[in-house]
Amino acid sequence: MTRSTPLLALNWKMNKTPSEARAWAADLASALVPGRAELAVLAPAIDLPALAEGLPAGVAYGGQDVSQHEAGAYTGEISTAMLRDLGATYVIVGHSERREYHSETDAVVAAKARQAQAGGLTPIVCVGERLDVRERGEHVNFTLDQLRASTDGVGENLIVAYEPVWAIGTGRTATADDAEEMAAAIRRALAGLYTADAAGFRILYGGSVKPDNIASICARPNVNGALVGGASLKVADVLGMNDAL
Ligand code: PEP
Numbered sequence: 001m002t003r004s005t006p007l008l009a010l011n012w013k014m015n016k017t018p019s020e021a022r023a024w025a026a027d028l029a030s031a032l033v034p035g036r037a038e039l040a041v042l043a044p045a046i047d048l049p050a051l052a053e054g055l056p057a058g059v060a061y062g063g064q065d066v067s068q069h070e071a072g073a074y075t076g077e078i079s080t081a082m083l084r085d086l087g088a089t090y091v092i093v094g095h096s097e098r099r100e101y102h103s104e105t106d107a108v109v110a111a112k113a114r115q116a117q118a119g120g121l122t123p124i125v126c127v128g129e130r131l132d133v134r135e136r137g138e139h140v141n142f143t144l145d146q147l148r149a150s151t152d153g154v155g156e157n158l159i160v161a162y163e164p165v166w167a168i169g170t171g172r173t174a175t176a177d178d179a180e181e182m183a184a185a186i187r188r189a190l191a192g193l194y195t196a197d198a199a200g201f202r203i204l205y206g207g208s209v210k211p212d213n214i215a216s217i218c219a220r221p222n223v224n225g226a227l228v229g230g231a232s233l234k235v236a237d238v239l240g241m242n243d244a245l
Contacts, residue, residue, distance in 0.1 A: 006218055006226075007038050007040060007204060007225035008040070008238070008245060009042060009228065010228055011228065012064075012229075012232055013064070013229055014044060015233055021051055022050040025054030025055045028235050034058065037225065037241075037242055037245040038058075039242065040061060040090050041060070042061070042062050042091075043062075045082070045083065052087045062083065062089055062090030062121065065091070065092065065098055066080050066115065067080075068111035068112045068114075069115065070118075080118070083119075084120050088121060089121065090122050093109050093123045096165045097168075106152075110150050110154055113150070114153055114154055117155050117158070124158075124160075125159070126161045127147045127163070128146075128207075129143050129164055129165065143182060144186070144189045147189055148189065159201075159203075160201065162182045162205055171208050173209065173213055176219070179220060180220035180222055183220065187199075204225045209228045209231060210228075211237055211240030211241050212240075214245060215245065218245055
């Protein structure tokens with residue numbers, strides 16, 4: 001994989017039973033023509049065995065959340081070791097739905113990312129502003145503050161997903177210029193936080209990405225792929241996005 005390989009990260013959210021996941025993986029396997037992108041399916045943890053068995057070679061998979069703790073008395077939680085044991089390589093941390101509905105703070109997000117890395121997973125750290133913040137023109141400062149706090153003590157093996165909250169699941173997509181403005185700002189911030197070459201970081205855009213808008217957004221120089229929710233559920237849409245990249 002070269003640095004420029006875009007990542008198409010598919011966030012199923014709380015959708016698909018294991019049987020549905022198995023059927024989806026079989027459909028993908030029968031139709032996927034490897035494109036320029038790397039694919040990763042971020043699924044409910046209970047679906048991962050079906051993906052491990054059924055996904056075509058080269059398609060990665062992972063979780064949508066992970067515990068900040070290594071193991072122990074944390075009822076209902078899923079650990080990094082559990083995800084790794086099923087062959088997962090990625091995990092989303094700090095999705096805005098986790099931040100909003102489960103009160104996850106930046107400190108918790110950073111702890112989850114550190115735990116994921118310690119156990120061998122690559123965290124996809126989500127950041128992004130709400131609509132009122134953007135309307136006040138404070139979106140860049142807000143998102144960079146969130147990024148710094150959410151990566152506190154986190155190593156450089158991470159992916160950052162810029163997901164403006166107002167664009168998630170709303171059908172309202174940021175413009176390619178909006179995505180590029182923030183991705184470039186995030187890259188500059190990463191350059192200050194890490195010693196690694198900032199050009200090597202993968203920065204994704206997420207928010208109502210579909211087959212007909214992914215190409216223009218991901219063509220921008222600082223956008224290295226997309227984190228996709230709604231359009232990840234149908235294989236036809238995934239194939240369309242893969243072809244467009
Ligand atoms: C997401 O869940 O990360 C997301 C971007 O959702 P959607 O593509 O549906 O806006």
